Amino acid sequence: MVTNGCVLPDILDRVLPWVDAFNIDLKSFSEETYRKLGGDLKTVKDFIICAAKRSHVEITTLIVPGMNESEEEIKALSGWNAGIEKSIPLHITRFFPQRKMSHCMPTDIDLLGRLFDTAKKNLDNVFIGNV
Template sequence: MKVICQVCMHHCQLEEGKSGICKARKNEGGSIVCSNYGQVTSLALDPIEKKPLRMFRPGTMILSAGSYGCNLRCPFCQNHEISMAGEIDSETLYLSPQDLADKAAEYRSIGNIGIAYTYNEPLVGYEYVRDTSRLVKEAGMVNVLVTNGSASLPVLEEILPYIDAMNIDLKGFSQEYYRKLGGDLETVKNFIERSAQTCHVELTTLIVPGENDSTREMEAEAGWIASLNAEIPLHVTRFFPQYHMKDRPATDVERVYELADTARKYLKHVFVGNC
């Protein structure tokens, strides 16, 4: 019997034993389960600015953890080895929510402030984020989510009580571009709007030549963000050819700065990255 996964806009209809587009959720005995629960592929103590977060606890360190799987198919993904991988082709270490929370507390003595859920798309395994972040919060530490924002609002509501800050990828501002990436712009906009009501939110837009690099699109994007709150920080970052998108050069640095200036007409905090 097919079961429908409700975590994101794809609503994958899965037969017994089959995984969804994200490769991290599957039909097991007639229920959708999170197959990457506790399966950690990456663990590192990072400066919080690498998330990137510029206006949340600047100068601190945070323990960053990732698993496998993603519900988008960005051809330029810098973490494709894990984000595009599934259960079979991932090297993982199992860490229970308590294990990961304890590790965060262990690193407190060297400046760690909490956990960042990052590297792959954390919300394809939102149950692990929810369970771990609750423990981290109880320990008096913070939780940071680095996400593509392509999750349903009921999933978002499950984790929001425990999340202190997010960096959300806003890939561009056209439905056509989001379709190319396997996503949905309205889903992401709804996710951003709700998140910004509850926790600290910063946004990142990677500028890809010939795709989302028009002044008109940035005008629309920055104007919409400002309609929510002009104080929301936006990171305008430079694309480098990688993965399946090696057919074009890196974004012209001058163009990145021009688009950042465009965004500044609407937003108070605009940062340039990868330049």
């Protein structure tokens, strides 16, 4: 199941028997950025922790220039992820401008490489996508 992770624990308990794996979209590791996007980082983090205890979990972060592209943020995200389980895959994906975000630039491929290197210091399975 692909999800944004904004799921309450009681709903997760009802869904888990029917789901083999989750790919969870972790938009940012900044509470401020999550609030701007209309979400709640703590809810998503709690969902990831619960799901990882009982199912296969992979995390995807779309790297959007000007929003979540700092090496410090990826270091914090991957360090937190490793605290749950170092083998949880992290997909770092390239952003392409579309619709309401057509004014933004696509993610620089060299930046993705640096973020990959940063995340690999904490995690066993890091992948770059949308290149």
